[in-house]
Amino acid sequence: xxxxxxxxxxxxxxxxxxxxxxxxxxxxxxxxxxxxxxxxxxxxxxxxxxxxxxxxxxxxxxxxxxxxxxxxxxxxxxxxxxxxxxxxxxxxxxxxxxxxxxxxxxxxxxxxxxxxxxxxxxxxxxxxxxxxxxxxxxxxxxxxxxxxxxxxxxxxxxxxxxxxxxxxxxxxxxxxxxxxxxxxxxxxxxxxxxxxxxxxxxxxxxxxxxxxxxxxxxxxxxxxxxx
Amino acid sequence: xxxxxxxxxxxxxxxxxxxxxxxxxxxxxxxxxxxxxxxxxxxxxxxxxxxxxxxxxxxxxxxxxxxxxxxxxxxxxxxxxxxxxxxxxxxxxxxxxxxxxxxxxxxxxxxxxxxxxxxxxxxxxxxxxxxxxxxxxxxxxxxxxxxxxxxxxxxxxxxxxxxxxxxxxxxxxxxxxxxxxxxxxxxxxxxxxxxxxxxxxxxxxxxxxxxxxxxxxxxxxxxxxxx
Amino acid sequence: xxxxxxxxxxxxxxxxxxxxxxxxxxxxxxxxxxxxxxxxxxxxxxxxxxxxxxxxxxxxxxxxxxxxxxxxxxxxxxxxxxxxxxxxxxxxxxxxxxxxxxxxxxxxxxxxxxxxxxxxxxxxxxxxxxxxxxxxxxxxxxxxxxxxxxxxxxxxxxxxxxxxxxxxxxxxxxxxxxxxxxxxxxxxxxxxxxxxxxxxxxxxxxxxxxxxxxxxxxxxxxxxxxx
Amino acid sequence: xxxxxxxxxxxxxxxxxxxxxxxxxxxxxxxxxxxxxxxxxxxxxxxxxxxxxxxxxxxxxxxxxxxxxxxxxxxxxxxxxxxxxxxxxxxxxxxxxxxxxxxxxxxxxxxxxxxxxxxxxxxxxxxxxxxxxxxxxxxxxxxxxxxxxxxxxxxxxxxxxxxxxxxxxxxxxxxxxxxxxxxxxxxxxxxxxxxxxxxxxxxxxxxxxxxxxxxxxxxxxxxxxxx
DNA sequence: AATGAATGAGTTTTCATTCAT
DNA sequence: TATGAATGAAAACTCATTCAT
Numbered sequence: 011x012x013x014x015x016x017x018x019x020x021x022x023x024x025x026x027x028x029x030x031x032x033x034x035x036x037x038x039x040x041x042x043x044x045x046x047x048x049x050x051x052x053x054x055x056x057x058x059x060x061x062x063x064x065x066x067x068x069x070x071x072x073x074x075x076x077x078x079x080x081x082x083x084x085x086x087x088x089x090x091x092x093x094x095x096x097x098x099x100x101x102x103x104x105x106x107x108x109x110x111x112x113x114x115x116x117x118x119x120x121x122x123x124x125x126x127x128x129x130x131x132x133x134x135x136x137x138x139x140x141x142x143x144x145x146x147x148x149x150x151x152x153x154x155x156x157x158x159x160x161x162x163x164x165x166x167x168x169x170x171x172x173x174x175x176x177x178x179x180x181x182x183x184x185x186x187x188x189x190x191x192x193x194x195x196x197x198x199x200x201x202x203x204x205x206x207x208x209x210x211x212x213x214x215x216x217x218x219x220x221x222x223x224x225x226x227x228x229x230x231x232x233x234x235x236x237x
Numbered sequence: 238x239x240x241x242x243x244x245x246x247x248x249x250x251x252x253x254x255x256x257x258x259x260x261x262x263x264x265x266x267x268x269x270x271x272x273x274x275x276x277x278x279x280x281x282x283x284x285x286x287x288x289x290x291x292x293x294x295x296x297x298x299x300x301x302x303x304x305x306x307x308x309x310x311x312x313x314x315x316x317x318x319x320x321x322x323x324x325x326x327x328x329x330x331x332x333x334x335x336x337x338x339x340x341x342x343x344x345x346x347x348x349x350x351x352x353x354x355x356x357x358x359x360x361x362x363x364x365x366x367x368x369x370x371x372x373x374x375x376x377x378x379x380x381x382x383x384x385x386x387x388x389x390x391x392x393x394x395x396x397x398x399x400x401x402x403x404x405x406x407x408x409x410x411x412x413x414x415x416x417x418x419x420x421x422x423x424x425x426x427x428x429x430x431x432x433x434x435x436x437x438x439x440x441x442x443x444x445x446x447x448x449x450x451x452x453x454x455x456x457x458x459x460x461x462x463x464x
Numbered sequence: 465x466x467x468x469x470x471x472x473x474x475x476x477x478x479x480x481x482x483x484x485x486x487x488x489x490x491x492x493x494x495x496x497x498x499x500x501x502x503x504x505x506x507x508x509x510x511x512x513x514x515x516x517x518x519x520x521x522x523x524x525x526x527x528x529x530x531x532x533x534x535x536x537x538x539x540x541x542x543x544x545x546x547x548x549x550x551x552x553x554x555x556x557x558x559x560x561x562x563x564x565x566x567x568x569x570x571x572x573x574x575x576x577x578x579x580x581x582x583x584x585x586x587x588x589x590x591x592x593x594x595x596x597x598x599x600x601x602x603x604x605x606x607x608x609x610x611x612x613x614x615x616x617x618x619x620x621x622x623x624x625x626x627x628x629x630x631x632x633x634x635x636x637x638x639x640x641x642x643x644x645x646x647x648x649x650x651x652x653x654x655x656x657x658x659x660x661x662x663x664x665x666x667x668x669x670x671x672x673x674x675x676x677x678x679x680x681x682x683x684x685x686x687x688x689x690x691x
Numbered sequence: 692x693x694x695x696x697x698x699x700x701x702x703x704x705x706x707x708x709x710x711x712x713x714x715x716x717x718x719x720x721x722x723x724x725x726x727x728x729x730x731x732x733x734x735x736x737x738x739x740x741x742x743x744x745x746x747x748x749x750x751x752x753x754x755x756x757x758x759x760x761x762x763x764x765x766x767x768x769x770x771x772x773x774x775x776x777x778x779x780x781x782x783x784x785x786x787x788x789x790x791x792x793x794x795x796x797x798x799x800x801x802x803x804x805x806x807x808x809x810x811x812x813x814x815x816x817x818x819x820x821x822x823x824x825x826x827x828x829x830x831x832x833x834x835x836x837x838x839x840x841x842x843x844x845x846x847x848x849x850x851x852x853x854x855x856x857x858x859x860x861x862x863x864x865x866x867x868x869x870x871x872x873x874x875x876x877x878x879x880x881x882x883x884x885x886x887x888x889x890x891x892x893x894x895x896x897x898x899x900x901x902x903x904x905x906x907x908x909x910x911x912x913x914x915x916x917x918x
Numbered sequence: 919a920a921t922g923a924a925t926g927a928g929t930t931t932t933c934a935t936t937c938a939t
Numbered sequence: 940t941a942t943g944a945a946t947g948a949a950a951a952c953t954c955a956t957t958c959a960t
Contacts (some may be wrong), residue, residue, distance in 0.1 A: 197364025751923070
């Protein structure tokens with residue numbers, strides 16, 4: 011092996027910084043590519059080129075395609091986490107807060123379409139890239155969101171305006187299901203319905219439907235009287 | 238040119254039958270392979286082998302991988318069509334009929350997991366394989382199902398037990414969304430929730446939730462008094 | 465092996481006739497295809513389709529692709545033969561006759577471009593498809609043409625108007641070379657000269673040049689005085 | 692982005708040199724293979740093996756088979772260019788110079804048989820690989836040769852020893868036609884004439900014929916008196 | 919860390935030819 | 940003879956990964 015390259019400390023810092031940029035660029039490019047083509051269809055060359063770095067850099071930073079996929083998948087849940095601020099507003103009524111929460115989740119999923127596509131691909135792979143570590147990151151990524159749902163739900167239930175029968179976990183999955191579906195199935199649904207679903211107005215219409223529908227199922231008679 | 242060679246009807250039949258068998262075997266194998274690996278990840282060799290036919294037969298009958306994918310996608314909707322019988326039961330009350338209808342759709346999607354996976358992949362490709370012809374097949378495939386929903390919904394609405402606000406199209410998408418979601422996202426959801434979702438009992442639980450949740454949103458106060 | 469199919473005599477005749485048509489159609493299609501793509505580039509399917517017959521007919525009649533190529537090559541020389549009538553006109557002067565002969569050869573090669581292309585391909589294969597039998601057909605195909613050249617040349621030489629130095633064989637090759645060249649090299653030559661050579665007027669111009677050039681080399685001073 | 696990585700000049704040189712070698716080896720092998728089998732008949736594997744490089748190197752450097760063919764075709768004309776030195780000798784008389792020029796062209800074409808074979812194949816493809824760029828290379832490749840012919844011809848014409856009627860372009864095509872023909876048609880001609888044409892002595896005989904024949908057509912009476 | 923070149927294992931596709939009826 | 944289907948060998952091309960500098 012002999013003597014290896016010994017950089018100065020200052021230089022090391024600069025390199026780390028640039029490396030951060032390289033890593034991030036690769037991650038972003040990977041997310042896009044994996045979203046569009048899936049793990050199998052994605053091209054390592056394309057990712058490197060989109061990221062504007064040499065292909066070898068990809069291997070240096072991530073080892074191989076699969077680990078890069080894993081990293082990209084993890085980043086999806088980090089994005090959830092980074093948005094936690096927008097998910098709670100204690101000043102609103104429970105019902106209003108729930109409506110806004112569902113809307114916020116809808117908006118997040120719409121904006122992060124790449125993420126949902128990557129998640130879909132991981133499910134095709136039967137979750138085979140989910141290590142214990144990744145699982146922790148996934149959980150802490152969505153934890154604030156679930157906590158927010160739980161909060162508002164409990165508040166509404168104790169006030170008697172939201173159905174006692176509702177369960178956080180199921181509610182969470184229901185919200186995600188209805189929000190994601192529109193985007194992950196837009197093309198086949200458009201074909202079936204003979205209508206381009208990915209227009210601004212139709213997306214908004216579905217957004218309203220999702221909120222209304224969920225609330226219709228959740229609200230108690232008591233709440234309805236008030237509104 | 239005069240009379241040209243006229244193959245015997247018997248021969249034609251036999252040949253067509255064999256060819257039909259080959260086609261079907263390829264289609265079935267393709268559906269499985271595409272569902273598991275996606276268009277990009279699927280291996281033509283694997284499909285041919287699973288189908289028990291020569292690889293070239295695939296090209297002879299379908300042209301290439303992409304057209305085979307298209308054919309497999311089309312077959313998914315044919316499967317919907319072939320099940321139409323089970324979707325209507327005029328003897329039941331509207332509410333009961335609706336519950337059963339949702340359950341039947343859930344069961345179909347569970348049984349035909351390959352289909353939903355292929356549909357998901359086509360959506361990743363932004364519907365690029367949907368030709369006018371395929372679109373027609375898709376539409377006629379789901380038409381009976383949508384018609385069944387429409388029927389029951391209208392019946393319930395005229396009887397005052399189902400909300401007048403409900404719209405068939407949105408209801409259809411809602412049902413599909415909630416049914417599909419559990420299967421297309423089972424692995425990441427399992428990781429997030431720390432619980433293996435694909436067990437018989439949890440699947441049944443979600444099935445019940447989907448039906449109950451949708452009905453809770455659909456039913457009017459009038460209907461609730463009765464039950 | 466058992467009993468084989470026993471057709472009536474009448475039917476046999478009809479079949480032979482149709483078979484003749486099939487053979488010829490295949491041969492024509494083959495000539496075109498081999499000319500355009502060469503032996504290696506030609507597609508058996510394409511030949512059968514162009515001929516309007518089943519691919520198997522091709523194998524029935526010619527054995528395989530290579531033998532079909534051989535047959536097509538042979539047919540090229542048969543075409544030469546079939547034109548022999550137009551190559552001699554004893555009434556004209558030797559010089560006039562020679563000019564016309566060169567022109568006739570030029571015209572034949574222009575009309576039978578497919579033939580020269582196939583010949584070119586056979587030369588690429590170092591004549592590997594030339595059997596003793598084919599060689600005989602080739603020779604008898606061109607024999608009338610060479611004889612015609614020889615006749616006129618001898619006549620002109622004995623009259624003192626054509627150079628005694630000229631040799632039939634070399635003259636024959638010279639004529640063919642100058643006539644063929646224009647057509648077999650038209651595209652690269654056009655590119656080099658920056659002019660589309662395959663126009664009617666430029667072809668005619670080259671035709672005149674070939675005749676004039678050859679005659680300029682052949683004629684003696686004596687003949688020139690006369691003209 | 693600031694300063695980017697600067698590979699040392701030495702490294703670049705070494706890499707380029709190696710790559711240059713790989714490219715050249717591939718080009719040489721390709722010329723041979725394409726000459727022998729044509730574009731359709733050539734085997735990419737064979738080319739790579741002959742070149743002693745990995746098959747993928749071929750795709751890395753040339754993109755695909757067709758582009759490699761194009762590159763090989765271009766190289767043919769580069770070879771013409773590289774020989775320009777041998778085509779002019781101002782000390783000789785016009786007639787002597789012309790004789791030598793024709794001989795030099797003959798010798799070049801004999802030595803570069805691969806080139807003429809590739810050119811023939813490109814003509815079969817109707818010049819479909821001739822891009823504007825390639826056309827420029829072709830033109831500049833043959834330009835010195837045509838210029839040399841032009842020079843000597845003009846000199847001879849002004850001295851009255853070469854026919855005023857002669858035109859450079861036509862003379863150029865005539866020379867090439869007569870020189871190339873012997874090699875591109877040797878096998879079928881051998882069969883027709885019943886004599887192996889590709890022997891040293893017969894080749895030399897044709898060489899003499901070509902020169903003599905062309906000069907016979909070109910020289911004026913005046914020149915003949917002198918000789 | 920960066921880069922151009924290289925590599926080997928695979929993957930889709932093609933194609934001449936044969937089979938069964 | 941005619942035909943649709945089948946087949947195996949080979950061909951072009953792809954792609955993740957590694958090497959040398």
